[in-house]
Amino acid sequence: MGKNYFTEEQVAELNLNSNVQKVSTKAITYTEAFRQWFYQEYQGGKMPSIIFQEAGFDTNVLGKQRIQNFSKRTKNMAQR
Template structure:
């Protein structure tokens, strides 16, 4: 149970499959049309292994864990807002900085000020409640002593 790398021959074989977008010795990227086909066939009751074999893949080359992991990943992705779209290209590295207009800058600052005001009000309320709890505790030390003597 470890990482299963492909041999150069297996990479060449996988590149010939029309369902493969790209392949390296470490992994495969499948075309979106194959992922959609997979989900449709899986919904009809076919097993993941069977779908891959019918699509021209050698299940011995891919391995059971790679097939099952792809199946689980695609089913989860299909429920996302982005669907099966590959989001890796958009999520690499630092976020791109956007040049904001003066109105956008003002709006962001206005929202930040509003947020900070609300945060300040919450902290003041917490301090007030803490002072109130301490005051109540000081006013009723007899109850605490009686319960500790019993």
């Protein structure tokens, strides 16, 4: 299975989201404020995909794997 790269149109759309620090065709970096908010919502029992949708992201563009990986990384960072 190959990598899920963003198209140029998707990069432009993601750049419009205030929760995005930077984005390229290969990767996306979220703001620290979004990471903290995500973790609070996640601890409150919300599903990661719902949190991303509420933050204005198209979860189909991000993909299930990116959302799951972000959730794991955020959880691990908070436990440190």
